[in-house]
Amino acid sequence: MTQVEDAPRLLVVDDEPSIWPVVERFAGPIGFEVLFRSSGPEALAALPDLRPDVALVDLRMPELSGISVLRAIRVALPNCQVILMTGNATIDTAIEAVKAGAIDYLKKPLDFDRLRDLLITVRKGIDRREQLLQVDADIAKKFEFHGMIGRGPAMQELFDSIRRLAPHVRTVLVSGETGTGKELVAHALHALGSRSDHRLVTVNCSAIVESLFESELFGHVRGAFTGATETKVGLFEHAYGGTLFLDEAGELPLTIQPKLLRAIEHGEVRRAGSLETRRADVHVIAATNRDLRTEVTAGRFRADLFYRLNIIEIQLVPLRDRREDIPYLTAMFVRQCSQRLNRSITGVSPAAERLLQHATWPGNIRELKNVVERACILSDGRILSERELAVAMSTSPVATRPEPVAGGPPPVSKRLSTVQREQIEHVLREVGGNKAAAAKLLGLSRQSLYRWLNRLDLKD
Template sequence: MNAAARKGSTQDLTLLVVDDDPQVVRLIRRFGENAGFGVSSYDGGQKALDRLARDRVDVAVVDLQMPQVGGLEVLRAIRQADPDCQTILMSGAATIDSAIEAAKLGAIDYLTKPFDFDRLKALLATVKDEAARRRRLLVAEREVAKELEFCGMIGRSSVMQELFGLIRRLAPHVRTVLVLGETGVGKELVARALYESGPRRHKRFVPINCSAIAESLVESELFGHMRGAFTGATDTKPGMFEVADGGTLFLDEVGELPLAMQAKLLRALESGEVQRVGAVEPRHVDVHVIAATNQSLRAKVDAGRFRADLYYRLNVVEIAIPPLRERREDIPYLTAAFVREASRRLGKRLIGPTPAAERWLADARWEGNIRELRNVIERACILADGEFITERELTGSIARPVSRDAPSPHAPSVPGADDASLSTLERERIQEVLEQTGGNKLSAARILGLSRRALYRRLERYGLDATPKPR
């Protein structure tokens, strides 16, 4: 493969060489290129830091003793900017203290000059083998995710396998189901799975979000109206119960229904009849009803905000969906599926997260559950330049993860792709912070929670002017 072809390969690994001795730089550069790495070399630590602020590297070979910015400082910057970068420290005057400090900073080896090139060859081979192993692992997780999919849901955890089994058992028999779960856990997916696994899968599935309908229009939306029944009713319109006749009606956020409509819903469930607004005679409908809520209906009953008789009528069979924090073992497979979807849609050859990014995903709070995870992965895929999603792309999406046992204050969630362009939102936020800081990039990066390199890359991508301005 020629140099140009190798440069465009998605499997090309990058090697950074930092040493103030030009002879050493030339030797390692030639050695790295012969080993199949794309090599960048610098004769000083500050130049290397500027490079690290813009781009990621897979492995760095750094001299310990350099003027102005030494090797240990470069290692600290690498560890902060890119935890996935493998680092090798070299020195002509090694000490036990410097070796211990290098190990603390994550260096995979400490080479003394003149060092053994066979040892360096073995280290670079290990880096390449680990990258290849990572690719194989992520490809395998993607294939497993396909096998684990059930009606659009993915779960290898025992709680999800039990949920899938429960759906299969219930679907052929039940007419009314209550689905419980936090925002973003996939309540509509469970409702669709019940529908698709049941005898009415060839009939209509009609979803309606009760919280999204103005209170004055709820009755008309659910039960329909006759022409002239109220101001603006210029035509006769069937309600969602009639639209779903013979099939399944999904009432999302049923706890938001006004009390007056709860009584009419109860009558429809018990009698199988609905009456349009302004109609004299009721109409018979044959509808399976799946209701869902992220609230405690029992608590609303106790507070007098939800009818007890309707609650018991809906709660013939109850399905509770676990939040993502209780099924963290599913995160790698969900991530693999979302990366596959985003790669196809964006026309990118993305494989998946780096090890550090995968740890970040595993430890995040995920208060928005599956919906938040999907949005974070989509955003990261948009921002990613290479074949892997790094921690940088993730930390630009939501707040840093916390310990699973730590208190969980509410962190801002990522706005959905439907709300606005993710790129536009990010560009506007960066522009706003730059104006606040007078173009000070270090301060802006700190406010945005980004590394300097991540900020520089975004400035370049969005064509933003970060020239310091007098304040």
């Protein structure tokens, strides 16, 4: 689909402007947009706006040394490659530069062939990573099924079941943890079912107070109870010929369950206050994140209704048990966010990918989607860094934490607080210490920002 159009950016930081046009002449044809700043402070101030992919930095500048600029860029934009250049190269400074994270060190006067080769290599690296990420998003798109992405066996099996069952079933129970996609499954079942040219009516069972349930589902006649000034058609009748989606069915009050069972079994309902039964030919899809078997044992759900609903049960697998889909989901969410925010973010860095791959995801796909979205808003570059994702994860309402895995990345807890500290410091600096603005940028409430500052000992 949309290949990112804008060129990678090369930022030249040198107090000697004579070098500018020369670099431009070499870097332009390789496909870089070339930007210039004549001092370290000026360059650093402009980083969030410019978001360069590569920086070519002079070592000796009056206000801030090239090494300090290099270090600041590594912290602010970890995916930005830095090349240093200097008039009098020594082994020591070269070692220092490489230790601080420079990819190379060029002597002045510049050897332009070497500079060109270096820029071509950097350009190829950027292109390769972006192509890979685009491929992931394209694959995700290809394997999409009614808005659901899933390439692994668990999801392929799910899609097959939906295809197979949808044309034939009259009642289905969709169960799974929060955020696993139960609502999407319900929509797919309806769309592929025999009732797709009729309505899909959704009832959120957790949003209706018990005393109004009967009237919501089955309707009432005028005068049925105080306040019933008009006759009202219930949702069952409203869905006639179509599908009724009972979301959060585990919340159905016990008092309503026998009436619901009757409506499903006999295809008829009785409006409250009326003796007359009416036809209510609807298919029913019920979804729940509770274990209804446990609810039955505990006496909170009627066994007869449960057995009627679960004749066909579709169980959704938690994200942590089908991690093979995480890269594709991520690629797709990044692409969607990037388009919505009108940015050119193409994906995540390898370290960020490992972080996502090992998280526990108690909020499942919804949580992954929200984390990616927050990271996109936070991000400065075209590739989301590990740090941006760690911060987005740390502000997740259901605190998802990376799980340590054998042979995986190093223990994360310590590393996480360093990355969080750096990100928070970075954001605070960027907004000149304004905590309200920093909280907003980090997607935190002001109170939770203060909690973080306390926890990370950053109060001052």
